[in-house]
Amino acid sequence: MKPHVYDVLARAFAQEGVRTCFTLLGDANMNWAARLAEQGCRMIYVRHEHCALAAAMAYARKNREVGVASVTCGPGVTQLITALPAAVRAHLPLVVFAGEAPLKSGWYNQEIDQAPLVTATGAAYHRLHMPERMPVAIRDAFLQARRERRPVVIGIPFDLQARPWEGKSELPRPSLELLPRASPMPPHPDDVAKAAELVAGAERVVVLAGLGAAEAGAGPACRALAAKTGGLLSTTLPARGLFHDDPFCIGISGSFTPEVGLEYLAQADLVVAVGCSLAYHAGGGGQLWPKAKMLQIDIDPVAVSQGQEVAKHHLRGDARLSVEALAAKLPARNAGWRTQAMAARIRDSKPDGMKFEIEPGLLDPRDVVEALEKALPRDWQMVNSGGHCSWFFAQMPSRPQENFLTIREFGAIGNGISFAMGVSAARPERPVVLFDGDGSLMMHVQELETIRRHRMKILIVVMNDGAYGSEVHKLRSEGLPEDGSVFGYCDFAGIARGFGLAGKTFKTLDGGLPGLVAEFASGGGAAVWDFHVSDKVVSPTIRRAHPQGAKH
Ligand SMILES: Cc1ncc(C[n+]2csc(CCOP(=O)(O)OP(=O)(O)O)c2C)c(N)n1
Numbered sequence: 001m002k003p004h005v006y007d008v009l010a011r012a013f014a015q016e017g018v019r020t021c022f023t024l025l026g027d028a029n030m031n032w033a034a035r036l037a038e039q040g041c042r043m044i045y046v047r048h049e050h051c052a053l054a055a056a057m058a059y060a061r062k063n064r065e066v067g068v069a070s071v072t073c074g075p076g077v078t079q080l081i082t083a084l085p086a087a088v089r090a091h092l093p094l095v096v097f098a099g100e101a102p103l104k105s106g107w108y109n110q111e112i113d114q115a116p117l118v119t120a121t122g123a124a125y126h127r128l129h130m131p132e133r134m135p136v137a138i139r140d141a142f143l144q145a146r147r148e149r150r151p152v153v154i155g156i157p158f159d160l161q162a163r164p165w166e167g168k169s170e171l172p173r174p175s176l177e178l179l180p181r182a183s184p185m186p187p188h189p190d191d192v193a194k195a196a197e198l199v200a201g202a203e204r205v206v207v208l209a210g211l212g213a214a215e216a217g218a219g220p221a222c223r224a225l226a227a228k229t230g231g232l233l234s235t236t237l238p239a240r241g242l243f244h245d246d247p248f249c250i251g252i253s254g255s256f257t258p259e260v261g262l263e264y265l266a267q268a269d270l271v272v273a274v275g276c277s278l279a280y281h282a283g284g285g286g287q288l289w290p291k292a293k294m295l296q297i298d299i300d301p302v303a304v305s306q307g308q309e310v311a312k313h314h315l316r317g318d319a320r321l322s323v324e325a326l327a328a329k330l331p332a333r334n335a336g337w338r339t340q341a342m343a344a345r346i347r348d349s350k351p352d353g354m355k356f357e358i359e360p361g362l363l364d365p366r367d368v369v370e371a372l373e374k375a376l377p378r379d380w381q382m383v384n385s386g387g388h389c390s391w392f393f394a395q396m397p398s399r400p401q402e403n404f405l406t407i408r409e410f411g412a413i414g415n416g417i418s419f420a421m422g423v424s425a426a427r428p429e430r431p432v433v434l435f436d437g438d439g440s441l442m443m444h445v446q447e448l449e450t451i452r453r454h455r456m457k458i459l460i461v462v463m464n465d466g467a468y469g470s471e472v473h474k475l476r477s478e479g480l481p482e483d484g485s486v487f488g489y490c491d492f493a494g495i496a497r498g499f500g501l502a503g504k505t506f507k508t509l510d511g512g513l514p515g516l517v518a519e520f521a522s523g524g525g526a527a528v529w530d531f532h533v534s535d536k537v538v539s540p541t542i543r544r545a546h547p548q549g550a551k552h
């Protein structure tokens, strides 16, 4: 029998090495999806298109390969409009197979001009209306997603997909066979010499690593540079854990910096930023290191980032090669400002020591995180979501970077459960722990069913303050009513059970967390653990940005 166009389209995706596809079916993608599944691709059928794309984002980040999602035309595509800008800003390579309305009809209920919707997010959109060229266009979409590190949406009318295939039987060579080999780029010796002069003249150095450093394998080189300059180490939020076992790591730089870290960053005279985009939040909008010069080491260094002048000194090159070259060029080891007393302070101090009055029967989120930090195995994958609670969840210093994922670009809540599904699909051999807020989890709670159906081993830890915490603290600081932000403690354990998952409510921490963790690890299935916390505990970030009683 003659193949249809969708048969060939599915083969074109399969030969791109697509092993997992997150999708929700409709008229315009179901034939293609059925054929792709026949090619051996694992299909993860979600309950909302946003979650298909968000899960593909986490999968792409974790596996460092192109993430693939598929949606039907019209309402399937409009559901993507929150995830696409996040993927664009997070530089994630994705290919989305979207249907388009049929060309043959004068009117179609789900028709909408998809291209401007998608391109408004910063993603690319390609209309494919010429069947014989479609396999090449698909290959090119994978090339573009990799090269530009952004989502590429392919729209194909479903009546064209259903036509008999009239083109060649062989497919074009897949993108991986064509990609130029991009070996790590060494820095220029003149730049290295200048950077070395700058570093040698500094007394209080902080080596700040971002995801680019982690991806380039520059962690050990950064540690060595910090040691040679007698400096301290820090990371951005997405790279947290890169130096988790180094006694001179002060934790995250940015909105989530622990107390001691804030104190030391304020004293720094040079920040060496390695493989990080110097996003607004990473430097606290320029407030965190008022005395420091900035040397940026990156394959694409910038002067201005997110509206701020960030770095006046630059060293262009691969993160690992550049940091190694810089360290080699420095004069002998410098005492810097490291002392054993500093290491002891970093080790022994709490991320935030502020005291709050807590209502009986509710927990302090900081105690919850401390208990989880002790009880959860270090080789489990962790996913941190958004909201006020993410400050607390980010304070788990013993966890290595390769087991952590957070994507904060575009700032939407509701992504946690999708990101956890993406990580679970990428690392099925390990349990995944998702740390989420009650509001965020509620936004896409339907995906609990997907988790159960696909037998994903995910432990969802909810920091339930019965509120949109970020909003309630801001409203209170402005003396506004709390309406619209405080909804009370809903029963997530009961909701979880309704979806066929295990559920448990925690109002104390006396219940033997290690035993429960062991039970979860050895049992099958996923679970939701609902920790009822007080909404009186305000994170340092909110305290700084929205002092209580400060009306605007
Ligand atoms: C899609 C979207 N809608 C609304 C917001 C505004 N917002 C930011 S944080 C937040 C509260 C989240 O509540 P929850 O998940 O319970 O976390 P909490 O802040 O209470 O810790 C809201 C509504 C947003 N960031 N994204």
Ligand SMILES: [Mg+2]
Pocket: 387, 437, 438, 439, 463, 464, 465, 466, 467, 468, 469
């Ligand atoms: Mg909340």
